[in-house]
Amino acid sequence: MVILQVRNIQYRYHDGTFALRGVSLDIHKGEFLAILGPNGSGKTTLLKHLNGLLKPVGGEILLEQKSFTQYTSREIFQKVGIVFQDPNDQLFAPSVWEDVAFGPMNLGLSKSEIAHRVDEALSLVGMKPYANKTVDALSFGQKKRVCIAGVLAMRPAILVLDEPTCGLDPAGVTSIMMLLRELNSKHGITIIMATNMVDLVPVYMDRLAIMYQGNILRVGTPEEVFSNAAEIKYACLELPQIAQLMQVLRDEECLPLDTLPLTIGEAKKFLVSRLNGNRSGTASSLIV
Ligand SMILES: Nc1ncnc2c1ncn2[C@@H]1O[C@H](COP(=O)(O)OP(=O)(O)OP(=O)(O)O)[C@@H](O)[C@H]1O
Numbered sequence: 001m002v003i004l005q006v007r008n009i010q011y012r013y014h015d016g017t018f019a020l021r022g023v024s025l026d027i028h029k030g031e032f033l034a035i036l037g038p039n040g041s042g043k044t045t046l047l048k049h050l051n052g053l054l055k056p057v058g059g060e061i062l063l064e065q066k067s068f069t070q071y072t073s074r075e076i077f078q079k080v081g082i083v084f085q086d087p088n089d090q091l092f093a094p095s096v097w098e099d100v101a102f103g104p105m106n107l108g109l110s111k112s113e114i115a116h117r118v119d120e121a122l123s124l125v126g127m128k129p130y131a132n133k134t135v136d137a138l139s140f141g142q143k144k145r146v147c148i149a150g151v152l153a154m155r156p157a158i159l160v161l162d163e164p165t166c167g168l169d170p171a172g173v174t175s176i177m178m179l180l181r182e183l184n185s186k187h188g189i190t191i192i193m194a195t196n197m198v199d200l201v202p203v204y205m206d207r208l209a210i211m212y213q214g215n216i217l218r219v220g221t222p223e224e225v226f227s228n229a230a231e232i233k234y235a236c237l238e239l240p241q242i243a244q245l246m247q248v249l250r251d252e253e254c255l256p257l258d259t260l261p262l263t264i265g266e267a268k269k270f271l272v273s274r275l276n277g278n279r280s281g282t283a284s285s286l287i288v
């Protein structure tokens with residue numbers, strides 16, 4: 001089922017920059033979708049449309065088959081939560097607890113329900129021990145988690161994140177991605193995430209959309225999209241590193257590959273089966 005439908009939207013900033021040039025995209029309920037594209041391709045602009053922060057100058061967006069125009073802004077904010085790239089743009093309350101409580105408070109919920117939601121959201125992102133800490137005293141990665149908690153406390157059906165791994169160390173990247181995967185697979189939250197980290201896509205995401213110069217160039221599974229290396233290059237992107245290595249082995253070392261493995265797991269499976277094949281080949285020729 002399509003939960004969000006973007007239909008031919010266009011957007012022009014005040015200075016005349018035409019940032020979206022007719023973007024169409026179907027987002028399926030329960031999927032984990034990556035929006036991949038080079039700097040300035042329109043990812044942030046598109047994400048800001050998905051919860052109504054920006055309004056398109058042309059085209060429309062449908063949420064659960066109903067046009068955005070049929071919802072109030074508050075209804076959209078409740079259903080589609082957005083996490084900005086820079087946590088400092090999002091956090092504003094003095095303490096972690098107050099920041100996460102801000103959304104539920106605005107919904108007019110009872111004190112006990114607010115407390116329950118804040119506890120639940122902070123637990124989900126592993127930040128409950130920091131509830132009383134000052135926001136300014138958190139690390140960058142912790143701030144990102146608090147931002148996600150603030151959005152989760154609204155219990156959104158859809159979570160939109162703008163480069164959530166940007167500025168994190170490798171362990172921080174893995175930990176945020178594992179959290180997002182859990183929110184998606186265990187809690188059924190539809191996730192749309194803009195990223196430049198191409199290596200993450202085949203490991204965590206179901207589908208990806210490639211953005212280039214204000215348009216969507218291609219949408220599909222990682223296998224479908226990354227099978228067209230020329231198009232990836234055209235969009236100023238690269239294949240995942242492991243796929244690049246396998247491409248070199250295929251083109252320069254004549255490794256027979258029908259499809260390029262995209263993850264370490266897939267590459268390992270292929271290489272181990274080749275090595276085992278060769279070993280048994282050597283053994284049998286020795287026996288003969
Ligand atoms: N506030 C603004 N005013 C004018 N132009 C803007 C504004 N914000 C973005 N743009 C322009 O719109 C285009 C798309 O920008 P956007 O931020 O959506 O790209 P992006 O894909 O998110 O890039 P990045 O990977 O650098 O985050 C760019 O040409 C950019 O210069």
Ligand SMILES: [Mg+2]
Nearest residue numbers: 043044045162
């Ligand atoms: Mg951006």
